[in-house]
Amino acid sequence: MEELDVEPAITNIPAASDGKHLGFAWGPGDILAYETLYMAPGSGCSFIHEVRKDEDIYSPILRKLFNESHHIFVGLQTIREDLPSKNKKTQFVSISKNYRSVIRACMEELQQVAETLHPYMKTSVLVLQVSILLAIELIWNLCEVLFIDAAPAGPLLLHLLDWVRLHKGDVDEKAREVLQSESPAEHHDYWDVVVSYVLQGRFEEARQMLVKQATLQPAARNMYKLMDTLLSKMPFYNPGGTQTLTEFDVKWRHWHEEVDRCLQDNSFASNQHLEIICKILVGDEDTLLEHKELLSTWYHFLVTRLLFCHPTVKPTELHYYAQSCMTMFLDLRSVPEPLDSILLAAFEFDIHQVIKDCSIALNNWWFVAHLTDLLDHCKLLQSHNLHFGSNLREFLLLEYASGLFTHHSLWQLAVDYFDNCPEFGHVYLELQIERVPLDTERKALKVLRICEQRQMSEQVRSICKIMAMRALRNNRLGSALSWSIRAKDAAFATLISERFLQDYCARGTFSDLDLIDNLGPAMLLSDRLTFLVKYREFHKLYEENRFSEAAKLLLSLITAKIAPRSFWMTLLTDALPLLEQKEVSHNLFVFSSDKLIVKRLPFSLFTSLCSQN
Amino acid sequence: MCRTDRVPTAGILWLALVVIMFVARSIAADHKDLIHDVSYDFHGRRMATCSSDQSVKVWDRSENGEWHCTASWKTHSGSVWRVTWAHPEFGQVLASCSFDRTAAVWEEIVGESNDKQRGLSHWIKRTTLVDSRTSVTDVKFAPKHMGLMLTTCSADGVVRIYEAPDVMNLSQWSLQHEISCKLSCSCISWNPSSSRAHPPMFAVGSDDSNVTYGGKVQIYEYNENTRKYAKAETLMTVTDAVHDIAFAPNLGRSFHVLAIATKDVRIFKLVPMRSDRKESTSTGPTKLEVQIVAQFDNHNSQVWRVSWNITSTLLASSGDDGCVRLWKANYMDNWKCTGILKGDGSPLTSSSGQPTAMSTIVGSSVQTSQNALNGMSAGR
Numbered sequence: 001m002e003e004l005d006v007e008p009a010i011t012n013i014p015a016a017s018d019g020k021h022l023g024f025a026w027g028p029g030d031i032l033a034y035e036t037l038y039m040a041p042g043s044g045c046s047f048i049h050e051v052r053k054d055e056d057i058y059s060p061i062l063r064k065l066f067n068e069s070h071h072i073f074v075g076l077q078t079i080r081e082d083l084p085s086k087n088k089k090t091q092f093v094s095i096s097k098n099y100r101s102v103i104r105a106c107m108e109e110l111q112q113v114a115e116t117l118h119p120y121m122k123t124s125v126l127v128l129q130v131s132i133l134l135a136i137e138l139i140w141n142l143c144e145v146l147f148i149d150a151a152p153a154g155p156l157l158l159h160l161l162d163w164v165r166l167h168k169g170d171v172d173e174k175a176r177e178v179l180q181s182e183s184p185a186e187h188h189d190y191w192d193v194v195v196s197y198v199l200q201g202r203f204e205e206a207r208q209m210l211v212k213q214a215t216l217q218p219a220a221r222n223m224y225k226l227m228d229t230l231l232s233k234m235p236f237y238n239p240g241g242t243q244t245l246t247e248f249d250v251k252w253r254h255w256h257e258e259v260d261r262c263l264q265d266n267s268f269a270s271n272q273h274l275e276i277i278c279k280i281l282v283g284d285e286d287t288l289l290e291h292k293e294l295l296s297t298w299y300h301f302l303v304t305r306l307l308f309c310h311p312t313v314k315p316t317e318l319h320y321y322a323q324s325c326m327t328m329f330l331d332l333r334s335v336p337e338p339l340d341s342i343l344l345a346a347f348e349f350d351i352h353q354v355i356k357d358c359s360i361a362l363n364n365w366w367f368v369a370h371l372t373d374l375l376d377h378c379k380l381l382q383s384h385n386l387h388f389g390s391n392l393r394e395f396l397l398l399e400y401a402s403g404l405f406t407h408h409s410l411w412q413l414a415v416d417y418f419d420n421c422p423e424f425g426h427v428y429l430e431l432q433i434e435r436v437p438l439d440t441e442r443k444a445l446k447v448l449r450i451c452e453q454r455q456m457s458e459q460v461r462s463i464c465k466i467m468a469m470r471a472l473r474n475n476r477l478g479s480a481l482s483w484s485i486r487a488k489d490a491a492f493a494t495l496i497s498e499r500f501l502q503d504y505c506a507r508g509t510f511s512d513l514d515l516i517d518n519l520g521p522a523m524l525l526s527d528r529l530t531f532l533v534k535y536r537e538f539h540k541l542y543e544e545n546r547f548s549e550a551a552k553l554l555l556s557l558i559t560a561k562i563a564p565r566s567f568w569m570t571l572l573t574d575a576l577p578l579l580e581q582k583e584v585s586h587n588l589f590v591f592s593s594d595k596l597i598v599k600r601l602p603f604s605l606f607t608s609l610c611s612q613n
Numbered sequence: 614m615c616r617t618d619r620v621p622t623a624g625i626l627w628l629a630l631v632v633i634m635f636v637a638r639s640i641a642a643d644h645k646d647l648i649h650d651v652s653y654d655f656h657g658r659r660m661a662t663c664s665s666d667q668s669v670k671v672w673d674r675s676e677n678g679e680w681h682c683t684a685s686w687k688t689h690s691g692s693v694w695r696v697t698w699a700h701p702e703f704g705q706v707l708a709s710c711s712f713d714r715t716a717a718v719w720e721e722i723v724g725e726s727n728d729k730q731r732g733l734s735h736w737i738k739r740t741t742l743v744d745s746r747t748s749v750t751d752v753k754f755a756p757k758h759m760g761l762m763l764t765t766c767s768a769d770g771v772v773r774i775y776e777a778p779d780v781m782n783l784s785q786w787s788l789q790h791e792i793s794c795k796l797s798c799s800c801i802s803w804n805p806s807s808s809r810a811h812p813p814m815f816a817v818g819s820d821d822s823n824v825t826y827g828g829k830v831q832i833y834e835y836n837e838n839t840r841k842y843a844k845a846e847t848l849m850t851v852t853d854a855v856h857d858i859a860f861a862p863n864l865g866r867s868f869h870v871l872a873i874a875t876k877d878v879r880i881f882k883l884v885p886m887r888s889d890r891k892e893s894t895s896t897g898p899t900k901l902e903v904q905i906v907a908q909f910d911n912h913n914s915q916v917w918r919v920s921w922n923i924t925s926t927l928l929a930s931s932g933d934d935g936c937v938r939l940w941k942a943n944y945m946d947n948w949k950c951t952g953i954l955k956g957d958g959s960p961l962t963s964s965s966g967q968p969t970a971m972s973t974i975v976g977s978s979v980q981t982s983q984n985a986l987n988g989m990s991a992g993r
Contacts, residue, residue: 008939008950011634015956017935022956023648024929024937026922028657030637031929033937033954034648038856038917041665045960046642048651048662051634128633359943395944402924427865428924435923437656462757466701473704473723495781 013049028435029406061113063410065106069370070413072098076377077420089148092378096144099370100137107133135339136367138167139358142346143371146315147380153314154237154245157306161201164303168296171196175205185212191273196294198277199304203231226267227274230259230281237311249312256282283308289328298329299343315349322347351380355392369400369417394421398428405432415450426454434459438467441479448486461487468492477503478512481529485519490526497528501535501567510536527562535567538574547581554578634952639961640680642670646692654698661707663693669709669719671736683734684721689713694750700757703780707736708763710752716742716765720783739783744773744791751800755815758807762789764815766798772817772833774842790842794831796821799856802871806863811885812837812899814845816871818855829855830873832883834898845898846883850905851875857918861925870906870925874916878930878940880907880948907948911938927951 015022015035023036027050034048076095079088107130114126145151145159171193178187190213197206207228214224235251237243243251259281268274279287288295288305295301302325306313313321322344330336336344338361345353355375358368375381376393401417404410414432418425433451438444444467451459464487471479477499484492504510516536523533534557541550554575557563563571642648646665653660660680663669671684691713699706705721719736742749747768755762761777763786774790777783796819804814813835821829828847835842857874869883886900912932919930928940937954 008952009633010953010955011636012957013636013954014639015960017956017958020935020956021917021933022931022935022937022954023651023918024920024931024954025651025653025660026920026927026929027653027660028923031922031937031939031954032651032653032660034642034651035956035960036647036649038915038931043646045962046644046646046648046664047961048640048642048648049636050638050640051954052637053634356943392944399926402926405924424865431862431864432924435656437658439658462702469702469704473721475723 011051013051015045015047015049028437061106061109063407064109065102066366066404066410066413068102068105069099069366070416072102073370073373073420074416076374079377089150089378092374093144093149096140096148096374099374100140100144103133103137103140107137134167139339139342139346139354140367140371141166142343143351143354143375146318146346146349147351147375148378150315153312154248155239156315156318157303157311157313158237158239160303161307164300165200165202168196168200168300171200175209178209184209185216192294194273195277195280195291198231198280199288199291199294199300201236201304201307203234207231220271223268223271223274226262227277230255230262230278233258234281245312252311280304281308285328292329295329298326298340301325301329302347319344319348351375352392355396359396365396365400365403369396372396391423394423394425397421398424402428402432405435411436412446412450419454429454430456430459434462438463438470441467461489463487465489465492468496472496472499478515481512482515485522485525485529488525494526494528497526497532498564500532501528501564505570510539528564531557531562531564531567534562542578547578551575551578551581634954638678638680640672641961643682643685644668644670649693650695652696652698655701659698661696661698663688663696663709665692667691667693667711669693669696669707669736671707671721671734673732681732683732684736686736688717688719688738689715691748694748695752697752697754699754699761702757703761706739706761706783708752708754710749710765712748714743714745714747714749714767716745716749716752716763718742718763718777718783718786740786742773742775742786742788744788745769745771747797750798753801753803755803755813756805756807759813764801764803766794766801766817768797768799770794770797770819770821772798772801772815792833792842794819796823796826796829799854800858800874802858802860804860804863804869806869808863810867811863811869813842814869815842816858816860818858818873818875820854820856822854824852827852829853829875830858830871832901836898843898846901846903848873848881848903850903851879854915856915857920859919859921859928861921861928862923864925869901872919872921872928872930874919874930874932876915877908877910878912878916878919878928878932878938879905879909880928880940882906906946907940907942909938909940909948909950911950912936 013022013033015033020035020042021038023034025032030050030052032048033051035045072095079091083091110126110130110133114130141163145156145163149159151159174189174196175193178184178189178193181187184190190209194206194209194213197203197209210224210228210231214221214228217224233255235248235255237245237248259278262268263275263278263282268278276287280291283305285305288301288308292301295304299322302322305325306321310317310321326336326340326344330340338357342354342357342361345357355368355372358371359365372381372393373396381392397417398421401414401421404414404417411432415429418429421428433447433456436443436447438447444463448460448463451457451463464483468480468483468487468489471477471483472495477496481493481496481500484496500510500512500516510516513536516533517540519529519533523530534553538550538553538557541547541553554571558571642662644662644664644666648662648664651660651662658674660672660674661669662672667687667689668685669688670682672680673683674680688709689711691711693709693711696707696709699708707719708716709719710716718739720739722735722737742763742765745765745767749765749767751766753764755764755774761780761783763775763777764772765775766772770793772790772792772794773788774792775786776789777786779785794817798817799820800818802816804811804816806814815833817831817833819829819831828849828851830848830851831844832846832848833842834845851873853876855873855875859872861870861872863869868885871881871883873879873881882904884902884904886902909930912930912934914933916930916932919928921928926941929937930940931937935956938950939952939954940948941951942948
C-alpha cells in the first residue's frame, strides 16, 4: 500500500513576508520565530514569537488522559510473562478496554468544554481534538476486536456489531425524539429509526417500534405479525452456548430461506417500508446501498452486509468483504481517506500498516505509542529491525515520552516510559532529565532521586554542581557546600571551604554551623573541608572550656598538614590564649610531638610550625 | 453520555493530518535594529538576544510563562552575530561574537536586593578575545565534559579554541588551539557526544564562494597523543557556501548525524570506521564514512540556519523563502517536512504586542485547514 502523503501545515507568524528571513530558536516546548535578515543590511521589526503545538491549549484536559494511561501502561509492563496465554488474553482485553474508557472520558470532558466556548469557534481546535479522539477510539476498538480479542468466526460478527453500534449513537438520539413525540408512528423520522435499528441488528428495539405502527394499521395486522415473527426468529450465534458454528449456520440458512420466501410470495408487497425491511433482512445489496445515508459509513455497510449475508464470516475472509464494501459504498470519484485506509489495513490484519498509517495521519504519539505497546505485549508485532537497531514499539514510546518531558509536571510520567525502553530509554532519559529546570530545591531533589535510583551518576553530579554553583553565586555557602558534597565534587568543596574560612577571618564567626557540625564522614571529601570542620570543632571545644581537648585538636591540625598556609598565623594566634591555661601547658608538655622542645612552649610551637614548611 | 454520532468525516481527519501550531505569545524585544540571534539557556528559562544595534539582552521567563527583560547592554562596536550560553555548571555565563572582530565572555553578577526586586541583573565583561583580524562569525562553547572551552570562527578562516582553566576566574582564558581552515568560516558545531568512544570533534562550515576549493565542510578531531586537532574529513560533495551547521545530539548511536545549511538542507551520516584501536590512535583521526541521508531544496535558494531540537527528533531550517521548515524522520528513517512557519505579511507594530491566543488559534487553524484541503486537492 502506498504511504500516506501529507502536506505540512503552515503556521502564520505576524512578520513581514517579503524580502525578510525568519530566524528561529528551539526551546523546551516551543520554537521562537523572529524577523531577521541573514547576511544583508536592513532594519527590522523586533518581535519574537513563541510558537507552540496546539496540544498546549487543551493540555489540562489531556493531562488526565496522560496520567491515567500512564497508570495503565505501567500495570501492563508488569504482567508476568509466564502466565498461560488464555489468562493473558483476558487481561490484555481488559487493559485495552481500560485505555478506551480513558479516551472516552477525555472526549466527554473536551466536548463539555467545547460546548461552553464562544459559538463562533465552530472550527475550534477543541472540536478538532474531539474528532481525533473519536477516530482514535474507533480504530482502537476495531484493533481490540480483531487483534487482541481475536474473535473467531461466530463471535467475530457479534463484536463487529457492537463496534458499529457504539459508534453510531445518533440512532438513539433520533429514536428518543421520535418516541417523545405525540404520535411516534407518524413522526417523519419513524421509519428511519426502524430501518436503522434493523441495519444494526437491534431487532428487539425494531420490534417495539413496529408495534406502534401495527396498532395504527389494524388492517395490516397480519403483515406486521409476520414481520415481527421474522425479526424474532433471526438466529444470533451464542458463544457461550452448546451450539456449534455449523449448527448455527444451518439454522441461519433456514431462516434466511424463510425470509426469501416471504419476499417471493410478495407478503409485504403492499407496504413499501416492510418490503424494504424484508429485502434488508435477506441481505439485498442494492437495498442496503439505497440507505447510504442511514449507514453513513462503508464499514457500517460492511458489518450490516455480513450480518445478513454471511454471519459466520471468518477473520481471514474479512478483507475481501471490506474491500468490496468500500468500493461499492464510496463514490468512484472520491479518494480513500486516511481513516478508511487505516480501517482497511486493520481488516486485512496488516498491523504494521495500521500503526504506520496512524503515525503519519495523527499528530498524536499517545495513541500509536500505547496501542503498539499493547500489541507488542500480545506478541503481535514481528520485530522489525530499524536502522538504529531499535524496534517500532520503542521508537514510538520514545517519541511520546520525549514530548511529555517538556511539560512542567508530566515529565515524571515520561521516566517510566523510558525505563521500559531497554535499548535507548536510558540514554534518552539521561539527555532529557538534565534539562528539567531546577526551579526549587524540592524539584532538584526530586530529579536527583530519579537519577540516583537509576545509577545516573554523571547526571547526579551535574545537577548538584549546578545547584552548588547557583548557591555560591547567591552567597549561600551552606547550601553550596551541601550540594558540592552531594556532587562529590572535592574541588568545589575545597573552594567553598576556603570561602567559609575567609568569612571567618573577616567576621570572626562561622556561618551555617548546623551544617558544618553535622557533616560526619562527608567532611573527608576534601582536605580543606576536613580542616574547616575540625577548626570549627576546635572553636567549639574552646567555647565549652574544654581546653586540653581543644589544644590537642589544634596540635593535630598543625601536625596533620591540612591547614592552608594562609591559616598558619591564625592557628598560632589561636594557640596563644590556650597557653595561658595551666592544664593546657601541662598537657602540651606531655603530648607534644618529638619535634617540640618541651620547656619553652611558645618557641616550640613556633618550631613545630616551621617544620611543616 | 458521550456523543459518538460525530464519526469523523473525511474533512475532519484531513485536518488532523497536520501538526497544528500557533503563536502563543509575542514578545516585543525592543532592539533598535535587526535581531541576529536568539538563544535559550540550558533549562529554557532564560534567553539571550543579540542585534545589529550592538547590544545583547537577557530575558527571564516567569512562572506564568511571560518574558521579562532583566538586562540590556552594549556589548560590541559592531553588529553582534551570535550569542550563546555556557552550561549552567559554570554559572550564568554568555559569549557573544561580532563584526567588530572580537568575541566576549560575560558573567552575571548577583545584584543588590533592590535590583532583584526590580527584576534586574548585571552582566560584566570577563574577557575580550581579540585574536581575530576579521569579523567573528560564530561562537560556541564546547561540550561541558571538556571543561569551560570556547570556540570562535572568523571570516579570516581561523578557528580558535580557548580555555578557562579556572572556572571560578573567568577573566583568564588561554588560546589552546588555532586551526587554519584556509577558507572563510561561517559556522562551527561541536559534536555533543561525551562518549569515550568518540574523541572531541567539531565541524566547520565555510561560506567562501570560491569553487576551486572543494568541500565547504571540514570535520576536526582531537588526537590524544599529539594533543592537537587534526582534520578527519572534508565533505567534498558540499561545494556551495555553507551558512550553518549542526551536529545532532547523540542518542546512543555509533554514528554521527550532521545537518548543513547551504543551497539546500542536507543531512549527513558520519560513520566511524572500526579499525584496529592501536592503529587508529597513532595514525591520526578516525576514518569516517560519509553518507547523505536527506536533501531538501524547498527553501528555493539559500538556507541560512539549521538547528536540532533538544531530543534530535526534529530539525528546523530557515531559508530565503522566508520560512522556517521542520523536518522529521519516521521510524524507517524517511525524512519529511512536517511543518512550516511563514511570515504572513503583517508584522506587529505596537510595543505591547500581545495577540490573544484564541484569535490566533482560530486564524491559524482556519489557515491550516485551508492549506490542508488545498494541499489535498493539489497533491492528487
